[in-house]
Amino acid sequence: MLNHDRSAGDFAQACKSIPGGVNSPVRAFGKVGCTPVFYDHAQGSHVWDVDGNEYVDFICSWGPMILGHGDADVLGAVRAQLDRGVSYGAPCEAEIRLAQLICEIVPNAERARMVSSGTEATMTAIRLARGCTGRDKFVKFEGNYHGHSDSLLVAAGSGVATLGIPDTPGVTAGTAADTIVAPYNDLQAVKDIFAQVGKQIAAIIVEPIAGNMGVVAPVPGFLEGLRAVCDEYGALLIFDEVISGFRAAIGGAQERFGIRADLCTYGKIIGGGFPVGCVAGRAELMEQLAPTGPVYQAGTLSGNPVAMEAGIATLTKLMQPGVYEELERKGALLAEVLRAAVAEAGIPACVNQMGSLATLFFHPGPVTCWDDAAACDTDAFARYFRGMLEAGFLIAPSQFEALFVSLAHTDGEIERFGTAARAALANCR
Numbered sequence: 001m002l003n004h005d006r007s008a009g010d011f012a013q014a015c016k017s018i019p020g021g022v023n024s025p026v027r028a029f030g031k032v033g034c035t036p037v038f039y040d041h042a043q044g045s046h047v048w049d050v051d052g053n054e055y056v057d058f059i060c061s062w063g064p065m066i067l068g069h070g071d072a073d074v075l076g077a078v079r080a081q082l083d084r085g086v087s088y089g090a091p092c093e094a095e096i097r098l099a100q101l102i103c104e105i106v107p108n109a110e111r112a113r114m115v116s117s118g119t120e121a122t123m124t125a126i127r128l129a130r131g132c133t134g135r136d137k138f139v140k141f142e143g144n145y146h147g148h149s150d151s152l153l154v155a156a157g158s159g160v161a162t163l164g165i166p167d168t169p170g171v172t173a174g175t176a177a178d179t180i181v182a183p184y185n186d187l188q189a190v191k192d193i194f195a196q197v198g199k200q201i202a203a204i205i206v207e208p209i210a211g212n213m214g215v216v217a218p219v220p221g222f223l224e225g226l227r228a229v230c231d232e233y234g235a236l237l238i239f240d241e242v243i244s245g246f247r248a249a250i251g252g253a254q255e256r257f258g259i260r261a262d263l264c265t266y267g268k269i270i271g272g273g274f275p276v277g278c279v280a281g282r283a284e285l286m287e288q289l290a291p292t293g294p295v296y297q298a299g300t301l302s303g304n305p306v307a308m309e310a311g312i313a314t315l316t317k318l319m320q321p322g323v324y325e326e327l328e329r330k331g332a333l334l335a336e337v338l339r340a341a342v343a344e345a346g347i348p349a350c351v352n353q354m355g356s357l358a359t360l361f362f363h364p365g366p367v368t369c370w371d372d373a374a375a376c377d378t379d380a381f382a383r384y385f386r387g388m389l390e391a392g393f394l395i396a397p398s399q400f401e402a403l404f405v406s407l408a409h410t411d412g413e414i415e416r417f418g419t420a421a422r423a424a425l426a427n428c429r
């Protein structure tokens with residue numbers, strides 16, 4: 001058994017000054033039956049905790065560390081900026097360069113507005129869609145998580161699903177009244193909603209590759225159908241690409257599936273590990289944002305120069321030839337070794353994988369929507385999680401999250417992950 005004494009002591013201390021001892025609920029390991037490990041440092045695909053235990057990291061800060069921790073080019077760009085100033089609250093050229101990169105890479109993006117989190121990005125996108133259409137309602141999907149702004153904290157995934165918080169106290173009925181929830185991958189349900197109130201709907205917001213109920217891919221025709229419904233009723237299609245952006249392809253899910261959203265939201269990868277979010281889209285829509293338009297949005301640290309430089313360095317490396325072929329290959333290898341482990345264990349489980357994202361569901365499969373994911377054996381997942389932790393592998397402490405593969409993960413580490421999963425799953429029968 002690994003020694004976690006210092007992490008346990010840290011957690012006890014943290015609980016005296018931080019709610020639940022963490023600054024984001026899913027980190028508390030609340031549903032996996034052990035106290036959280038406190039990180040000491042990270043490099044490449046590895047993390048060391050404060051007890052000196054070493055792990056291969058398949059959380060990757062929930063997606064941002066697609067190059068691996070401590071990438072030399074990213075750190076070099078950050079270090080160069082540190083001596084020039086860490087925050088201006090004024091325009092700087094790094095903001096131009098990152099916005100230009102995003103507009104160059106992302107299909108259908110003519111303008112990009114930086115914010116400081118994915119939550120801010122999706123909140124802004126919803127407000128902008130309402131401002132552009134003059135309509136109040138929007139459609140989201142069960143199990144999709146778009147951050148913690150009030151109107152989006154309805155039937156959400158990720159930490160909300162993990163903690164089983166049906167409807168978060170503090171979100172008023174009035175706020176939630178304009179949020180319409182449909183089952184993911186159920187195009188007919190969306191068509192029925194629009195047939196009833198389509199002219200009141202400002203937008204559909206969707207994770208084009210769901211990552212917050214575990215990884216769930218769009219079934220053929222689903223995204224295309226959402227595009228068509230939005231076109232028919234004059235609503236906007238918002239792709240929340242905070243996870244899939246610059247991961248599913250360099251141009252994200254829009255590129256991968258060949259579908260154009262009206263607005264896209266980003267976070268995670270574009271900050272290279274620093275707090276960043278972004279809304280991007282056509283100029284006619286984006287120019288409705290203040291100061292050119294009436295839809296207000298602002299942020300003290302928006303466009304922070306250090307975060308901009310980290311994002312520029314990250315995207316620049318991701319634009320190199322062969323990067324996404326390598327990410328696809330590593331993701332496929334991870335799915336392959338996990339499926340072999342499941343088969344050997346002879347347990348009712350299945351693996352969803354898309355690109356460098358994967359989830360092992362404790363469910364016989366298929367898992368194509370929240371109702372499927374919610375039926376998973378989360379106690380078995382907790383035993384699997386603990387087994388993997390003890391074997392030196394960090395995975396998300398929730399059935400309703402993704403495994404994130406980076407360019408730093410080696411084939412050997414992924415193969416060893418499969419070997420560890422065989423042993424861990426033996427305890428999940």
Ligand code: KE4
Nearest residue numbers: 024062117118119145146147158242243267
């Ligand atoms: P942030 O506000 O956490 O930067 O982004 C919110 C968000 C928006 N959209 C999608 C598709 C997301 O996945 C997220 C945040 N992802 C979670 C992990 N599933 C963040 C981890 C956490 O909450 O601690």
